[in-house]
Amino acid sequence: MARRDISFASFNLLNLQLPGRPVYTDADGWDAGIYQKKIDFTATTLDRLDADVYGCQELWAPEALQQALDQSGLAASHQIVTPPGHPGTRITCAAVVRREMLVGEAEWITDFPPEMVLRSTGDDPQQPAIAVGLRGFSRPVLHLQVQPDPSTPVIHVFVCHFKSRRPAEVWRERDWYDRNIHAPHANAIGYALSTIRRTAEAAALRVLATRIAKGSHVPVVMIGDMNDSKDSNTLNILTEQPRYLSTLSRGGGDNAMYTAQVLQEYRSVRDVYYTHIHQDMHDSLDHILVSEEFYDNSRDRLWRFDDMLVVNDHLNWDDHKTSGTNDHGLIVARFRWQPPTAEMPFV
Template identity: 50%
Template sequence: MNGRWPSGVYTPETDCNEAANDSLALDRDPANGFEPRRVGKEDDRSGANVRLAPITASPALDEPLPPPVIVQSGNGAYLSTLAPGGGMTMKSRTVSFTSFNLFNLNEPNLPMYTNSVGHEPAHVSRKVAWSAAMIARAKADVFGFQELWHKGPLERILAQSGMGTDYTLLVPDNQLGQRITCAAAVRTEMVQGTPEWITEFPESFRLESRGDDPQTPLMTVGISKFSRPVLKFTVRPHEERPAIHVLVCHFKSKAPTRIDREPWYRGQSALYRDHAAAIGSAISTVRRTAEALAVRQMVTDLTKRSDTPVVVLGDLNDGQDSNTLEILTEQPNYLQPLSTGGSDTALYSGQALQQLRSLRDVYYTYIHKRVHGSLDHILVSQELYDQSRKRIWKFDGLDIYNDHLNDDGLKLAEGVSDHGVVRAKFSLRGV
């Protein structure tokens, strides 16, 4: 089996308007292909509308395809189609991860935010060509993408990169320009299990306090969902080592949230107008902080009292020393040479690991008002931290592809991203 995903094997069509909290899976039937079944909460409602064409023979396959799985969350059902070979045993001595913001990748002429006309066809073609070249250049084992609107251009990017036959694309099947999400491309032999797009905060999430002293007033933050779904999946580069859990994130941006459409603003616009930008920035900061806490809780659930390797990557829209990153990482100690230690639940910044072995810090992934900042990060648990007693993977270096950020005209002329592309490389210890 060569791991290729042949076209025309089956065509799922999914109605994603069914109420949340119902999950569907697809059972294999030797005679008829796939049939839908409900998993999770049981009730009397009918399942989502899933229609699958019969399985056809393919010379590229020597075993049947794995069934796709629909993961239901707050924003509807997502269909993940894993390429044949997902979960195959592998003994790679290296693994690499890349974070890539696709800068509102969409098909032409589809609306995005306040842009009612969308991208021109020629501009989308330039974006696809540039992104394909960048993927071929980085050539990581795992790519985590942000700002994807439509799966079509990403499929073309992977094909044009020349790497499409070796990688499995993790993207919601119904990602057709109606919303923005995260996605991934993973070397097929490393894929394990089924990806999830998570919209709901963990049950343990709560931001409510009466303060530390009597004069501090009650504070409550009423938020329960991510602004962009978090993509969670698992890779296993080496069959004799634990699988690595990967979370691809896109936190709320620093841009001020619009408040002029809020009823409370319209009722007293004269009172709030002069303060709209400051209020909007505060709202964005609170939302981003809440999202950092929610992911932190997810990481703790994975790592507490375990040796589970975790990688969190993406556009976190804040710097390494920000409150957002401090919540997410738990501010671990970076040990001196020859020292060993590690933290059970903390995350270590790839930026910091690279700085500790470099003569100067030139890390930036974004330029705003001529200020060079780092918004895109790769964070790793102690199993990928060099001086941890529980280290499995050794950090080999971090690369930033950011030359395109210094010429703003390239966004239109060549379709470049407005973020740098970040890659972190690791090798296996003791093999």
């Protein structure tokens, strides 16, 4: 791609940990053979996606990601972005970024912003009051800045990993759970708690992005395993549900985020996008969202959408724990630098 173009990828690493190190409650983690298969798959896929910025989730050991990058042949052009001194005892979001594009120091955001208040007395007299006391992300959100070229603006990138749709294990609660009372309803309560947590995380990230994007022309990108589909409430919160304009229409939302999946669907005859399979259900949980500076029909466009690639063939074999592959598909979206000009307003 040309020097001012840029591409973004989302890469769930499926618990990339050094061999023999604990992964959650599995004290032994990956054995040496499976670990090497994971490194092989990760390295090959990094090279295949050929992105400028990879947003990664489920990293335990930064050393493992560095090994995969070295094996991929991209270490000369890219560097890993991981929390300083990360001990490898918990998962984190990370990135792999083209060296000359990285600007400043990355940060990992644990706490919700103070503006994020989830409390209401209701919209009508029939509604009881509601309050959600959650104050932090399940996984710290990575915030970094990149610049494809000195002649382009700096882009703010957020890499996230929201709470899964798996029900919260309420049977572990000691202060209120009563097996005789709550066991028949554990799934319903657990799913509700997971949804509330994921919804709050989406709203908190939306606040962080709005701080930057609203009333400005600063490009913003969100990358990650958001554990929900493009039509979910989670994504509606993040995108603010912008209108996708017809071919000749011009506009764009000042605070909107546009999903690469929808941008690709407008280019495709058929939608075959999925990044996860659970109980034979195909779904897209991993997303790349971009602000109006990347939207073709925006009056404030700087880059235009080129294409999106989904690597998901490996999902059709449920042997990730032995094959070294991941349980999520990998996606990459590419954008070409093309601000409107007087001669060519929109192309």
